Amino acid sequence: MTSASPTSPVQPRQLDVPRASSLRMFPGFTNAQAQAATKVLQKNHNDFHVFFNMKGFHNHLAHHVFAALALGAPVQHYPRIWNHALLNDLDPSFKLNQKPTHDNYLPITRANWKQSLNRATAYWAYLAFFEDEISQNGVAETLERFVLSEDALSAPAHMLVRLFDGALHPFIHIGYGIEFGVDGIVAEGLAMAAITGASSTSLYPEGWFEKVHRGEATPNDSTSKQPTVSSPRTGLSLFTLFAQLGADISLAPGTATKWEDESKFDATLRSSGSKIAAHMEKWLTTPADVENDVAAWGPKVAELAWVNTFLLGATTPPSQQSIKQDFFLMHTHNATLFLAAVFKALPGLSGKARAMLLHALARTTAYTWIARGRPVFYLTERLMKTEAMPYHPDHRGLNRTERIAQKASSSSGDEEEKELARPSAWYDVIAAASIHFDEHLVKAVRAQGYFSSWLADTPTGALHLQENELQQEGEEKVWKGQLGEVDGSAFLKTAGQMMRSQTWDADLKRQMRWTQDAIGFEQAWR
Known part of the structure; x- marks a missing residue:
């Protein structure tokens, strides 16, 4: 595994191994599958920016890994996802992948966190900042403070707008991290939001939330x-x-x-x-x-x-x-x-x-x-x-599930029975x-x-x-x-x-x- 550069003050943290999805919708995945996924996620976390070109196209590798893991992809598939990303999107030499050096590093703090918004070059500093905040205060408090507080909602931060702009990638990204309990991925998503432009502010005019959500319950509620x-x-x-x-x-x-x-x-x-x-x-x-x-x-x-x-x-x-x-x-x-x-x-x-x-x-x-x-x-x-x-169209012209149905109903030629024997x-x-x-x-x-x-x-x-x-x-x-x-x-x-x-x-x-x-x-x- 490639390690973070020792010449940079930014050293991304070790990622947690994914936990079972909070949705609990499929049979789940084994520890071996989770470990294989983590190896790929860690390489990406250490070495690659969330944009893979200067147009701001998004690095989807983490999304792909988590979605495949949730659907039960085997251990052998995660290196293939990595190779696919390198073949199609990720370039190790891309300049935004280079972390800041000690000479040009401006750390993000609570005092200055709004000063580098919308700057792709600030990603690594924001990543370190949000990793520290989540480590100290947890995901929920960090989300409330830096996205949903009055300070974060108002100009120039507009963090809720940023979270849902960029074709919703920042929200999707933190969603994966929260769903699978991987705090470092949440930090990546928040850093992505911070460097995303706030273009849709007109959808959120002053006082918008008070018009659509009552703060106190009424008898009708x-x-x-x-x-x-x-x-x-x-x-x-x-x-x-x-x-x-x-x-x-x-x-x-x-x-x-x-x-x-x-x-x-x-x-x-x-x-x-x-x-x-x-x-x-x-x-x-x-x-x-x-x-x-x-x-x-x-x-x-x-x-x-x-x-x-x-x-x-x-x-x-x-x-x-x-x-x-x-x-x-x-x-x-x-x-x-x-x-x-x-x-x-x-x-x-x-x-x-x-x-x-x-x-x-x-x-x-x-x-x-x-x-x-x-x-x-x-x-x-x-x-x-x-x-x-x-059903999946098999290359031999017969659906796999049809063959299962035929075997299940081999004692009878009844077509209705074959249909009933088909799995979903x-x-x-x-x-x-x-x-x-x-x-x-x-x-x-x-x-x-x-x-x-x-x-x-x-x-x-x-x-x-x-x-x-x-x-x-x-x-x-x-x-x-x-x-x-x-x-x-x-x-x-x-x-x-x-x-x-x-x-x-x-x-x-x-x-x-x-x-x-x-x-x-x-x-x-x-």
């Missing part, structure tokens, strides 16, 4: 009033809110942002950031929604899980033969998993902190959707008509994803697996829009098909779509197949 994903305690559901966003002609593709815009995100923020923020004031939380109990925060996280599933599984028009999934919408989807992971792993997190993270992800999801051309959701004709059991296609999907070299696919399938483990028993009719004056107009523009026709099979169907569009086979030299075109624009499908 009683936990005896059980909310659902479609009927929250107060305010609009995310389904209804997206219908209203869809009815706002000022947020339409071609208005909020144009196909020709080089950065559709910057264009959307300039034209519509304040409008999106105004709409998002209707998505509310109460103290009862953010108590330390999945029964409290679960419905709000579930709203985000459903909407982000639709962003991947329902946005290809039925007229199109080839399925496309948007690269940036995939990131809001992948980030949603970590709300549950963080809330479960950090019971000491304050209710206010949980509420802020919920609202930040909801706003980022809505803004990203609009920046990508506000694609409509083809619920009936695309999502629900997707193959229900996406989730086993094929997870097995293939666990050793895939598209790290985004590994992460996305794992998220769908978690959503399914939690929400797959949702029956038709459970999801619906609230009655309001814009429901019909927004429903016609956004929800192509009845929301009530969707059930819990949506998660496996979406995972199957991704396996087909990204290909089932692991390929060390893989080329990314997520589309960079903004799929809400007609031009993306020509």
Whole structure:
């Protein structure tokens, strides 16, 4: 293993071996698997910056390792992940990997921590600072102090904004560290946030949080009033809110942002950031929604899980033969998993902190959707008509699970019996994803697996829009098909779509197949 340079005052700490996921969703991994993963994580921690080029593209190696570990990838796979990263992204000679020397090192302290924000060269100093803070005070207190306190929220820090900017990579990064109990990865994520630009401040105007979250409970907020994903305690559901966003002609593709815009995100923020923020004031939380109990925060996280599933599984028009999934919408989807992971792993997190993270992800999801051309959701004709059991297509023309079914039913030629003998296609999907070299696919399938483990028993009719004056107009523009026709099979169907569009086979030299075109624009499908 490469060690940190002795000529640098920055000596990254030894990483903890990953613990079982706070989500507890799969059978788990052995100590041997965790140790193999740690070897790769430590090399990356010691020697590589969180950006791998001067454009600020993100080093995903830690994400890939944790996602593969959670899905059960074997011991032999982690060196392959390392080789894949070196082949495709990581360059040991990249200048930002060079740590500061004693002559040019400016340590980050509590007194000066806001002075080097948005500077990629300050990463190693921020890493050392956050490693020390977490070691002394723990993850929850460090997160509250340096992301969610008034000092951290306000200018020039804007740390909540930074955590969810950069295509949500800082939040995803700390999410992995928190989920698996590896404090050094949390420190990496906080350092990444510190050097990420705060571009989406218009989504968080002064006083925004007081408008969407009441500090004290009222009789109407009683936990005896059980909310659902479609009927929250107060305010609009995310389904209804997206219908209203869809009815706002000022947020339409071609208005909020144009196909020709080089950065559709910057264009959307300039034209519509304040409008999106105004709409998002209707998505509310109460103290009862953010108590330390999945029964409290679960419905709000579930709203985000459903909407982000639709962003991947329902946005290809039925007229199109080839399925496309948007690269940036995939990131809001992948980030949603970590709300549950963080809330479960950090019971000491304050209710206010949980509420802020919920609202930040909801706003980022809505803004990203609009920046990508506000694609409509083809619920009936695309999502629900997707193959229900996406089995792995074996090279010999017979699904592996079909062979299992044939063997299980060998005493009978009854086709119905063979069908009943088939295992769930989730086993094929997870097995293939666990050793895939598209790290985004590994992460996305794992998220769908978690959503399914939690929400797959949702029956038709459970999801619906609230009655309001814009429901019909927004429903016609956004929800192509009845929301009530969707059930819990949506998660496996979406995972199957991704396996087909990204290909089932692991390929060390893989080329990314997520589309960079903004799929809400007609031009993306020509």
